[in-house]
Amino acid sequence: MRHTFECEGGKRQMGATDAEIDSPKASKLVSEDGMPTMTGECANQGNGTRTPRAVNGQSSSKRDNGSPGRETHHRRTRSRPTLPASTGPSPDQQSSHEEERERSVQEGVPGDISPDMLYKHLIDRFPARNSEIKQLLGFFGEQTDLMLPLFIYGGASTGKTSIILNALRMMNRPFAYASCRSSHTPRILFESILNQLTKHTRSSSNNFGSSKKCDKLSDFLGLLCDACHAAALEKAGAISKGSTCPLKKSGTEKVDVDKFPKPVIYLIFDNVDLLLDWSGGLRLISALMRLSEFTGMENLGLIFISSLGPDAFFSGTGMLEPIPIYMRDYTDDDLYQILLKKKPKGELYSSFLSAVLKPFSRVTRRVTELSEALERLFQKYIEPVRRGIVKPDEQGKRKLFSLIQPHITSALHQTSSFLISAHSPQVNVQKRPYGDYADLGFQLSLCSKYLLISAFICSRNPATLDATLFDSTGGRSKKRRRSSQTAVDKKEMDMQEKLLKGPGTFPLERLLAIFSCISADFSDDEEEAELALMDHCIGVKVSSDVLMQISTLINANLLYKGSSDPFEGAPRYRCNASEELIQMVSRSINFPLSRYLYRL
Amino acid sequence: MEPSSPSRKRKYAVEDECNRIGAVQVGPGADQRKAASLIQLPSVESSVVGKAICLLRSRLCNHAQAHILPDAQDNKRKIYELFSETVRNGCNNSILLLGPRGCGKTMSLAQVLNKVIAEVQEEYPERLCFVRLSGLLHADDYSALREIARQLCIEHRLVFSKSASFDDNSQFLTSMLRECALSHKTVVFILDDFDLFAQMSKQKLLYNLLNTMQSKEAQALVIGVSCRLDADQLLEKRVRSRFSHRKILFNPPLADELQKILPELLILSTDSSIVDAKYVEEFNCVTQDIFKSKEMGEILHSIMAVDVSPRHLLNFLFAAVCTIDRNIGLFSLSNFKMAHAILRRQNKLESLRDVSVLELYLLVSMKRLESKEREIYNFNTIFKEYKSLHDSHSTCDLYPQEVCQRAFENLLERQLIMFADGRKSNIGIEFCPVKLLVSSYELEEGLKSSPVCPTILRQWFAHEEFK
Structure with missing residues (x-):
């Protein structure tokens, strides 16, 4: 159709201007290499994001908007890419705001952190996920690398969402995240994505309304185009600003931006398996899968996260097949590592785990359920130590083990109470008041x-x-x-x-x-x-x-x-x-x- | 019964393939070293590599994938003739373009349209006007009519009112069609995913469009594009009788052709923006070498044995491009092997490998119930069977009912089992009849591959009479 041809034209144009881009890009990379101080800061940043849960991270990073000073400025731009400080309604005003911001940050804009560092950081945060993280980072590529739709699936609490969000946040990519669990109708889903792209926050001043009212998928497409264009412009502006001569006027800059390859904007749809229960859900998901085709925007990176495998969605319907990435469940060794990571005071806990984890992992291998069940048992385990009856040395450990042994079976058999209270997603499961x-x-x-x-x-x-x-x-x-x-x-x-x-x-x-x-x-x-x-x-x-x-x-x-x-x-x-x-x-x-x- | 089932056959085929590929695999490390030794350049600049990858990726992600699609000259000619007939003679027409997804229906149409527009505009300006609808987006009559009105408004520089009602829009459409017919302007309706329009209740939109085309009052061309070959059979009788029954079939590209096209998709052109000509040459050389190799042939063969649709192959190439090591910047065989591994998924086996021991016990109990020809079973019966297993051979894996029920719910979540009637009724989960979604073969494989499966469970599974 017509728009596809336009795209091709655009691509050709892109190719023509590649030579122009060459020099700024190279210079950017050099500047990246020549910045050893970045390492420390990134590590800092990583620690900062560790405490809140990944999804809540957005709001927490928003919160430090208000605090002045250079350093927070840097941190914010890296952790929350789609958030400029500007609040001005008119685009002109916004761009001038932005320019100001860019100038102030300019020397510090490192583009993104080096892939190796990112890989190391993510592996450190998510043990036993090396190959998956590597694959993902490969698929993300660089800022302007286009992407086919990805479909990430795996059981509950295997780190699907948090790995993706963390990676994107660390790489400073523009993205919008919507979960089909919290956004339970198409309208809320669309509006939350648009809100994130246009940086609209619902507050009492706007009566907790969304930026745009959008009920139908067909309306959503038009609005999404605009929103993405704005977000891309901003991001592209940041790239070109960071590397080319900073003294350009805002008018000329916009012309430049059109020629640059657009940065990819990632749309993440979480819990898409719930869409199957919606009326017309299958149609909605197949439409979402082809969003970039419908909008004519190539620079959309679509990511779908589901707890069900692709077979549940794509069998025989002839819809566009995304690239599947499987997050397998953790093995016993992985569980050991993960649980140990959660506990700072290691040694005693590790001996506790090696005694107890095996029987528990026979029942369930979910981290959330296990950690809750083991926590209680651990309290019992260290009680003799706390009371000073047993010293935490080799002999004491053996003693502790023999003390905890009878409790293990009873704890295993009581699992019902902890299993229910664990925050595992229960979709169709009737809740029964066991406890x-x-x-x-x-x-x-x-x-x-x-x-x-x-x-x-x-x-x-x-x-x-x-x-x-x-x-x-x-x-x-x-x-x-x-x-x-x-x-x-x-x-x-x-x-x-x-x-x-x-x-x-x-x-x-x-x-x-x-x-x-x-x-x-x-x-x-x-x-x-x-x-x-x-x-x-x-x-x-x-x-x-x-x-x-x-x-x-x-x-x-x-x-x-x-x-x-x-x-x-x-x-x-x-x-x-x-x-x-x-x-x-x-x-x-x-x-x-x-x-x-x-x-x- | 089992060995003849197609799924099992396919699985064997896939496995054989894996074994063969696995046997020749040298290991990624060795491959990379080999690739690295191939580079004569002292070091490739990472920006150059990045640009090359970016170029390849944008080529693969481009929706109008001209390179990989078959050149449907014949079909294009047919469409073109239809257009010229409609415009020149001022008659009404309807046509369906059918073919599997990703076979170039939309693209051929677009190419023809470009040609037609260029010619017609020269000969008689302002003779064509287009309305594009998609079954996925405009699924109901209201939004479809609204979208038609919106596009007509834009085309004719009218002001579109968002609040127009269904009636307003439909009246607007009829009057617009009349006006267009008076001025000999052909309105072309392009309906993507035509089958979805046909699945709407009453097929009102299709009926209205095709009905107005019966009269002199309209001059229109309706083009339906669908990936369902039986799309015209979905039409109601009253709609079908008004449809012209012209169909054009698009065929997927042949596997041999594809094999030739694929390496071309990954070749960098020498006149592209990448400055480093030496790198481009090196890259192309390595890529072609890989495609000539025997192992690559095997990978391609196994990929195409599963699915020959261009989209699938694009996914494969894309995954391969994404796994390129940016420090080396060249393809190696391991990239394609990895891409093959990514796309070759066996969901059921994966999730069977991941379930816990208790869940495996429940699955085996269900299997045993099935082999005892118990058609219907629910959690209670499964639990009874599970307990009877443990009564005969005491193991450490006997858990109380609540724990088992939780494991049972996990299985439901994973969709390894499901409620027999599709949804749970409100009597409580333990009484709902369920059915197993894994075949006996899959379960056997799953037990074999599961790292935690106890031996006694395998025995129980293997010997149904084992008590």
Whole structure:
């Protein structure tokens, strides 16, 4: 189409001007080599960014905007490339601002740090990722090197996002980052990218609005072109300013900038696997994949980060295939290194890790989950040392090991509580309040407890058994006879079916009937007598209370209410509570649950 | 059953390929040394290398990839004739350009358009006007109509109102078409990803366009571009009857041709801006040598055996360019090997290699359930099977249900297993029926390659009856 031809023309033009670029570029490189002081500063910078999490790093680097002085100036420009100090709305004003800034920084603008240094720094920060980092840096290339779309994938907490953001930040490249998790609609996604490119910060002064309103992908393309052009201009201005004669007027400079190869602007889309759940998500991602084609801008570097492999996206749809980069999960040795890196006081922790890590990594290999679980165990491990019982020498370590040994298995088996509290992304995973079972028993009212138990009985027992269980005319012998009669294979089949089908459903009437039965039967205690009294005497009122309780239980997701069907009539209910929870509840009110449960 | 499955065959092929390539591999270090010894120049300036790489990269990233695409002269002639017929005789036409992605449909069209525009403008000025839509961007009728109105406004120097309603826009379109027909101006609609337009509900846009073309009131040419060869079958009956059924097929380039073209893409021209002629010569020489070598032939063969689409090859070349060591500045065979390794991905095996021991246990339990011809299973049944394994042979890997369930959820996240009905229902995860997404062969390979897999698990997997 037309724009592609224009691009080709542009390219040819680019080639023609390459000779012109040659000299400034060479001089830039020389200046880079001749700057030994840079090393220290970069290392500093690296340490500075280490503390905050990568994503939050943006805001932290923004914060030191206000502080005056040369040094912070340098640091800011390196860590946050897309942020000039200018706030002026008109482009002229902006460029003059910019010029001022550039001039002040001019001697210090080193372009970017040398690739070797960057590589070393990144490897230092992210152990066990050497080959991936090398590949990535190769793909990024230099500032003006064009790029095909990249697709980075790997399991949770393998450092996909942080490596990329760190690398880009260290290299001082202009980029915009948007996660499909926090930007959960196309509109928010588009607007957050535009905001970052145009350096618009949402604040109370602009009523937390975005710079541009952008709902549709087609609108986004036009706005993206403008935003990228502005960002590229600025960046290109910085490059040419840093190397060519600084005394040019802003007008002539702009003409120059058009001739220069444009710096690549990186757009990073994180968690794109979530897009699959959006309506029209697959179409959106295939459109994003071809953004540079649609906008006619070659200098877009598109990076997609996903926890699912490319097969989930690109199988058979015929869409443009990006270059895949896989971040494998860490091996045991890698985990050892990473966890050790987190702890400054090394020696004791390393011996602890070598004792404990192996069994834990058999269960999970996620750094986030492991570090949380091990932290607790470590507290137990060093407690004898802290109390001074054991000295941290070779013999002491052996002692410590024997002390911690029994705790390991129990910690392994308790994993549920820490696993849930770990900040791992849970996409479709229903959250279940494992850890809160103990508290839950005390929070429920007596009536709710009975309701819960009766709901559980309804869900587990077949409805035909109700009469024998709850009829006082003695169906108990009948039940025993029946259970003894069941053949073994039939029992097996039923068991399987029960495991597969999960708890059964029941109508409200059955729940209420069983509820009244069991609450009447077990009103021996004084408090329960009260309840039974209420139950029998003022039936109507109680049942409205009971209904209230039922809806509370439904809200707590302990009961599940199916949708009411016009054909089936009233909605059916199901008990979602697990057996352990019910056992606990029944123990707390001395209810003999086992008497009422039908066991296959 | 297993060995005949195509995926397995392909995997074998890929593996054979790897082994062959691996066997001849000398190791990257040796390669580099060899490459380094080839350089006669004392040292190549890094700026020169950077420029060369930059040039190659921009060549590979260019969307109008003229070099690699087949020269579809015949098709171009057809399109050109269609254009001249439409413009000269003032008639209405519609056509579909079909072919796999990356075969030069859009590019041929663009080249023809350039030619047509140049000629027509000379002969009769102001006779053509273009509207371009993409199925990916203008997926719904509203935004498509709006985009048409916007482009027509720009073309005719009218003011486009952003707030115009659907009705306004559609009325505007009809009146514009009428006006254009009166002044003998042909409106050319180019619909990229035509199949997506056909998948819209009711196909209103297509119907409206094609319907107006039936009357004398419009003079238009509709060009649909699609990578689905059955795009015209997607049309509704009322739309299909109004469509001209003209189709042009584009073929992907042949593998032999591609093999010849590929090295040309990586050759630096001597008159380019790179000053160092000696370096350019050296670079070209090394590149051509590599492409002539037998090992490179094998790599190319295995790349093309998987996918011959130009995009795939561009990706391959791009990855190779990106792995060039900037200190040396020349290609070496290891670059291409690495690029090959990057593109050759086996997701399932990768993720199987990464799962923890417990997760492997669960997968094997599922496999065993499947081999017992249990069609439906959920977490509870899997856990039961897992426990029964451990009851017969006590190992150190018996964990309580919650821990296992968490591992189960991890597997779901990795998409090694999925819910049988596509989504979870609200009874709780342990009761949802699931299915395994790895084949028995893949699981076997995964167990073999996994660094943590215990031996007893392999035995359990190998002997289904093993109790």
